[in-house]
Amino acid sequence: MSKQPNEKNERLKRRFVDYRKYARQLSDKTLDRELAALERFDVWNGRQDFEKFHIQWAMDFRAHLEKAKGTTGKPLSKSTARAIMATLREFTLWLSQQDGFRKRIRTSDAEYFNLSRRDEAEARAAPARPAPSIKQAKRAFEMLPATTPREMRDKAVFALLCLTGIRVGALISLRIRHIDLIEKSVTQNPREVATKFGKRIDTFFAKGFPEAEAALRAWITYLDEEALYGRDDPLFPATAIAPQSNTGFAVEGFDRRPWKSTEPVRKIVNGAFQAAKLDSFGPHAFRHMLARRATKDCTVPELVAMAQNLGHTDVLTTLRSYGQLSRERQRALITGESGDDVLED
Template identity: 35%
Template structure:
């Protein structure tokens, strides 16, 4: 690679870290794509780049005019990510000394075709468990050993809180208040998404699931766990010379959680799902349980989303069978706007006001009303 290009990439790395505050993982993804492009243009300097170079690179990794995707080619999502990374780099590059004469529209040539962009948004169907399937799994899980009880509590906790598995592995005892049914996701101690502080109240998924977590928390306390002990220890504890456990350790990654969920699904003869799918299960529950926009917003915030739209867009997809059922049920629905208005008002009422309204309705007889 041309030495000048390598130096620019190094400076871009510093820019992403210090000026944009990106994580090392995100920076690695950006640089991997930029380095791929730098390798494709060979020993040429970045200040000689032309739109034709971007076009050739596109064809090299994906033919934008092909009707079918060859199985050996990169997935559309990977290709779009590659060119998004390259576009961000070129926008930065045009502001650097010696490179301001690059074509102003050079970064625009990184835009994918509409077809490719659409293909990148297509996701393979992944199983989203139902509440009953989760109960089947939990009932089938043994609880004779410390490890077995821990594994069962992990799955119950994931559903009870909707937390991401990457955050769960860092939880300490002090982060959980089982009496208040509360979890404080503190980014100083655990890896929350975008390092957000997330106060979470246990979702109303059932007393049986709550009891599994509460029992586990009591066991940890009775076993001598301190405030800073892991809620779910990895069991790979360090052993001192006397053969005693000297310190409990945290999981280093979320892989063990994903594996134990997979194992539990297979043991219970339930379709395998990823831990993250539980957030979609909770979103579907929220859409059924929430009776007002405010309740739905609270449900969304409990998942760690600042915007309600995030919950609905990424987690709120209605399954196809349910879609057909809902549309079919609307055939006999009263479309009158005044009826809809009354229903909306009921959704915003407090429990006391609902009781008062019911008492008025119960005593209302339309046959006795004097019509003028």
């Protein structure tokens, strides 16, 4: 049975989180992860006062993480262990600068919260990021029905992901006025759209998806002419659930509000690929799909344009995080042996 929280430690953790939020400008989601890391260390350490810190704690905690298991029962991933250790390193650095701790804790003590070089390299290694090929995305899109208004909406969701690779959090917060069909653009104004880091992103429709453009246009036309939606209404309204006297609840049109979570979009995307008898992919996979096409076919200016389209300040982010080449593509470029059986779609 774990000990009760240590009052002194809890106050220090709260002060540290306030520092990270207001001085370092971290998001609430990141702060939650950091609090979880601090709590993990605190519980493991028996709630001992942080003011009694000794570097042996850091060394023993690293050994503990090397043997620790995650929620699935499998060994803790190196990337997770690295994130936990990074939080403890930042916390120790912060503690070393606080009144009453300067004599007890040195800034160099924080360096003991590091993984081994081998584990650090493994943690930094970019994992394989599954993404559909252009042909697979088009196949799944073609098989989506568009008979009912709900089906039209779902197909338009898939279409916009194909065209832009927009982040799913931003997608569900879009209003009709953020889409310009003539300019083929999506204006992601951070005051109105949930963009990452509150950045403004001007996104344009990727070439080669005329059917997706048509599906998006048909949906917006339906909202305008039949549903009588205005420019400030949600582009993708949530499904309305109405109570029924005999059957409980039933789907009944749309609510004039956006989805509250991203889960409906994930279901639409996964269901589309499964219906096409393809591997399941999530909404984020479209970003990888578009970035990989850019690294394969685009000129340098076009690659920079794609990076901006995805909302990346640095084109290297696009290359490192989204533009990995498959083993087959790498082989084709190095050996010069190209062909339909070697090159990606």
